[in-house]
Amino acid sequence: MNRALFALLVLGFATSATAVTYHDPVKEVEEGLNVFGAGIANWEEQHLGAFTYPDAHLYHRHAYIANDPLQKAPMTKSEVQVDITKVQVFGGTKPIDLYTFMRDRANVHSFVLMDKSGKIMAEDYWNGTDINTANHAMSAGKSFTAMTSSIAAEKGYFQMTDPIEKWIPEFEGTPLEGAIVQHFADMRAGVRTIDAEHDDANDYHWSMGEWSTWDWSMPLAAGYNGFDVDENGKPINRKGAHGRLDGIEDFIEVLGQNVKLGNAHGEGYNYKCANTEILGLVTERAVKRATGQSYNEFMESELWTQGGFQSPLAVYSDLNHGRMPYSGGVNPTTRDFALMAQLMANGGKNYKGQQLIPTWFVEQVKNGNDEVRQAWQFKDNQEQVADPDGFYTNQFRTVSINGRKVSAMVGVNGQFNVIDWKTGNTISIFSSFGKPSGPTMIATFFNIIDGAFSAAEQAQMAN
Secondary structure: OOHHHHHHHHHHHHOOOOOOEEEOOOHHHHHHHHOOOOOOOOOOOHHHHHHHOEOHHHHOOEEEEOOOHHHOOOOOEOOOOOOHHHOEEEOOOOEEEHHHHHHHHOOEEEEEEEOOOOOEEEEEEOOOOOOOOOEOOHHHHHHHHHHHHHHHHHOOOOOOOOEHHHOOHHHOOOOOOOOEHHHHHOOOOOEEEEOHHHOOOOOOOOOOOOOOOOOOHHHHHOOOOOEEEOOOOOEEEOOEOOEOOOHHHHHHHHHHHHEEEOOOOOOOOOOOHHHHHHHHHHHHHHHHHHHOOOHHHHHHHHHHOOOOOOOOEEEEOOOOOOOOOOOOOEEOOHHHHHHHHHHHHOOOEOOOOOEOOOHHHHHHHHHOOHHHHHHHOOOOOHHHHOOOOOEEEOOEEEEEEOOEEEEEEEEOOOEEEEEEOOOOOEEEEEEOOOOOOHHHHHHHHHHHHHHHHHHHHHHHHHO
């Protein structure tokens, strides 16, 4: 891709006007990735992440949710600095410095370590990224959806205790009828499988299986892997096991008709992306009814223009509805990722002390309750390896790492946005870790988080 063109695209991203704008994929970006055998059709393959995760929005249909250039949080260095080249962590066979472990072992592209006041204690950028790079957050974006939803709930547009069919009547008469919105926010609605009858002879898993997080028809409906074209050359959604679904409404009808539950509503933790799509759609419909705004417009006016963010938020956008995939469609810069963690660390307040995220939401994430703790013990929850006493609520994981209580936004390939509740320090990481999820990823990034937070706390105490 022409360097001047790419610089212009990045400049446009950094200085976008204050309104949601929509954009087609940039053909030159896709062509540039194709040189290396990468592109929108296979961008999530493990060995391609280093190429495809930075500025991933550019080869997708995308939108920019504007920030307010006059309300940016000051990005200043803390008087306490952490030199990660001098921090030792376990490397498997011997101690290794954290800098090398992050860059070479964990495939980290960028990170920001902040104190509770929002000052930067350490920061670095590898793999050709910089402070303006928009990074695909994968499922860490689920927490963005939940935080936005909490604002709408706080305003009274809907209640977390509403039965789901109040906002999604498509679920009436289905196994999901009777679940409440909070169940979907906590992955406790019971969503488990969609029949495997749609898997093909080549063992391509179209269905939502026992251990898969989504049915492939859902991302195809959102344009996650690009589009086909019709006989007139116009883009159309790709065809999946359930045909050409047009956005999340079409998918939830498929879900309602085919879903099988793994437990009764509220009883067990089942991590499925469909839960977040449903939470986002409830928010979208409630906001539209109350204000006439789209979800993107609401997120812009109530969160992104008020949070001190440095850049517009790049989000994927489906073909026909201007809607992001709520379970994994945001692409923030690393500093803006860090500012989202700062909102949580500071009780939902921005750098000016204004309450943006409701205090009840932050307290639920921090402390949980008996219901979410019990759900975490569900027999098929593989994430118990992280901490058998942890919990998941409001699209956040809260666990203990060597006695340190943390809450995290987590993406499948090492996208971590973590709050240390003891100190208020946060670490925000973008990676293209080659082994998605599972014990290896957990051990690798817990090692980083523990090393960084321990070093930061020691430096602060010494100061």
